[in-house]
Amino acid sequence: MENDIELVNSEKYELDIMQRPQILANCQEINKVVEEVPPQVPLLLLLPPPPPPPPPPPPKFSVRSTTAGLVQRAPQVVEFYHSLMKRDSRKESSNGGICEASNVGNVRSNMIGEIENRSSHLLAIKADVETQGEFVNSLIREVNSAAYQNIEDVVAFVKWLDDELGFLVDERAVLKHFDWPEKKADTLREAAFGFSDLKKLESEVSYYKDDPRVPCDLALKKMVALSERMERTVYNLLRTRESLMRNCKEFQIPSDWLLDNGIISKIKLGSVKLAKKCMKRVATIIQSKAATLEKDPALDYMLLQGVRFAFRIHQFAGGFDAETMHAFEELRNLAHLLNKK
Numbered sequence: 001m002e003n004d005i006e007l008v009n010s011e012k013y014e015l016d017i018m019q020r021p022q023i024l025a026n027c028q029e030i031n032k033v034v035e036e037v038p039p040q041v042p043l044l045l046l047l048p049p050p051p052p053p054p055p056p057p058p059p060k061f062s063v064r065s066t067t068a069g070l071v072q073r074a075p076q077v078v079e080f081y082h083s084l085m086k087r088d089s090r091k092e093s094s095n096g097g098i099c100e101a102s103n104v105g106n107v108r109s110n111m112i113g114e115i116e117n118r119s120s121h122l123l124a125i126k127a128d129v130e131t132q133g134e135f136v137n138s139l140i141r142e143v144n145s146a147a148y149q150n151i152e153d154v155v156a157f158v159k160w161l162d163d164e165l166g167f168l169v170d171e172r173a174v175l176k177h178f179d180w181p182e183k184k185a186d187t188l189r190e191a192a193f194g195f196s197d198l199k200k201l202e203s204e205v206s207y208y209k210d211d212p213r214v215p216c217d218l219a220l221k222k223m224v225a226l227s228e229r230m231e232r233t234v235y236n237l238l239r240t241r242e243s244l245m246r247n248c249k250e251f252q253i254p255s256d257w258l259l260d261n262g263i264i265s266k267i268k269l270g271s272v273k274l275a276k277k278c279m280k281r282v283a284t285i286i287q288s289k290a291a292t293l294e295k296d297p298a299l300d301y302m303l304l305q306g307v308r309f310a311f312r313i314h315q316f317a318g319g320f321d322a323e324t325m326h327a328f329e330e331l332r333n334l335a336h337l338l339n340k341k
Contacts, residue, residue, distance in 0.1 A: 136180075148252070151192075184251045206269075276323055279327040
């Protein structure tokens with residue numbers, strides 16, 4: 001009887017493999033049969049138990065039970081990994097190195113450290129919220145009442161405010177628990193930082209010194225880098241100037257420094273002086289080497305660099321003054337001399 005059941009099961013298995021389309025076509029009938037089984041009877045009990053297989057040899061792979069049945073564990077991979085790790089550890093020991101803990105242990109300890117640091121940080125924020133309330137409220141009153149006629153006073157106030165807020169463990173995290181005038185404080189900062197950046201740039205451009213001991217190509221690169229930073233700073237400010245002036249007007253913050261006739265005009269005038277220094281440096285080099293009979297391509301390139309820089313500054317500043325125009329004419333005359341060779 002058991003042999004008959006074995007034969008039937010074997011035939012069913014072969015039929016399932018060879019005639020799978022037919023089985024799929026009869027899914028509806030199978031579902032009906034399943035529905036007729038009482039819910040209290042497990043389906044596995046209705047199937048005949050498979051015969052016990054003969055004792056197999058030690059398997060190379062052990063199948064891991066999953067829904068797809070495609071994942072297999074390979075013990076030899078684990079063994080090979082551990083053997084390599086042991087060999088690497090022995091190499092480090094023989095070379096006088098110290099065997100470190102496993103990467104997993106390091107990652108775990110790092111995660112624990114981050115969690116502890118995060119927890120300590122949150123506790124410190126909570127402590128500031130609970131204990132620094134009066135201090136923060138006093139700063140709120142200072143910001144709300146701030147009204148100045150001079151932008152320099154705004155710079156000083158923002159510096160003082162940032163120094164005071166530096167006592168908090170996390171400014172943003174603490175202040176969000178209070179009625180902090182964020183828009184006004186941000187506008188004060190934007191105005192103060194914007195003016196300070198322009199002031200520093202204006203001083204750097206206006207008092208730029210061309211060191212004749214520096215080679216001409218390096219001197220030109222330095223001037224070009226300064227002009228690029230100058231243009232970028234001014235253009236970025238002009239792009240946001242309208243909204244900044246509107247916010248400054250709302251919170252009684254000086255905004256005349258943002259006008260074209262303010263510090264921006266001083267920067268443009270300084271850039272014109274920079275162009276004059278550049279053209280004079282190029283002219284000096286050309287004059288010192290123009291006496292040679294042979295034409296030097298390096299002089300043509302240097303001339304091109306000087307003229308290109310002068311044109312860029314001309315477009316940025318909107319023109320040249322008399323002295324810079326004279327330097328340009330001198331450079332152009334030297335260009336005519338080079339072309340005659």
